[in-house]
Amino acid sequence: MEDTKMENFSRNKEEYQPKMLVFACNWCSYAGADMAGVSRLQMPPNCRVVRVMCSARVGPEMVLSALFKGMDAVLVLGCHPGDCHYSEGNYYTRRRALVLEKMLDLLGIAKERFQVRWVSAAEGERFARTIREVVDQVTSLGPNPIDTSLESLDRKWQKSENSKSEARNSKQIQMTKIKNSKQKTK
Secondary structure: HHHHHHHHHHHHOOOOOOOOOEEEEEEHHHHHHHHHHHHOOOOOOOEEEEEEEOOHHOOOOHHHHHHHOOOOEEEEEOOOOOOOOOOHHHHHHHHHHHHHHHHHHHHHHHHHHEEEEEEEOOHHHHHHHHHHHHHHHHHOOOOOOOOHHHHHHHHHHHHHHHHHHHHHHHHHHHHHHHHHHHHHHO
C-alpha cells in the first residue's frame, strides 16, 4: 500500500497538502499564533493548532498517536529555553524530543515528521515562517508512510484471515494424507 501512496504522491505533487498537528504553549507560542493571525500573515491552511498549557504537557504518546492516526507531521511549539512560564517545562520538552526522535527512527519514521521549535508571544512572523518551513519539509517527504485507512486495515485483516484459512486447509490435507497412508499400511 505504501508504494501506491507514493505513486499517487508523485503523480499529484501539486495537489498534496500534508496534514500537520501543532501543539502550542498557551503562554508564548499560542500567543505568537494569535499575533500571526492578527497581523494577517500568510500560513498554510492545513495545520491544526492545539493549545496546551505547556509544551512539556505534550507526551510522546500524543505525538505517536497523531502520526499513527494519519497526521503527516507533528510540531511542538514552546517558550524559548529559560522563558518558560513554568520555569523548566521547555527543558523537559527538549529532552523528551531527543528520546522521541530516536524512537521514531526505530519505527522507520522520518525525524522531520516531528519537530520542536521555540516561538515567543511577540514572534508572530516567526510562528508563520516556522509553519511554512515545516509544511515545505513534510511536503517534500510525501504522505505519512503509516497507512491507517479503514480499507487498508480491512485488507490486512482479510489477508490474515485468508492465510489462517490456507494454513487450516493445508493442515487438514496433511492429516488426510496421514490417515490414508495409515489405512493403506493396515
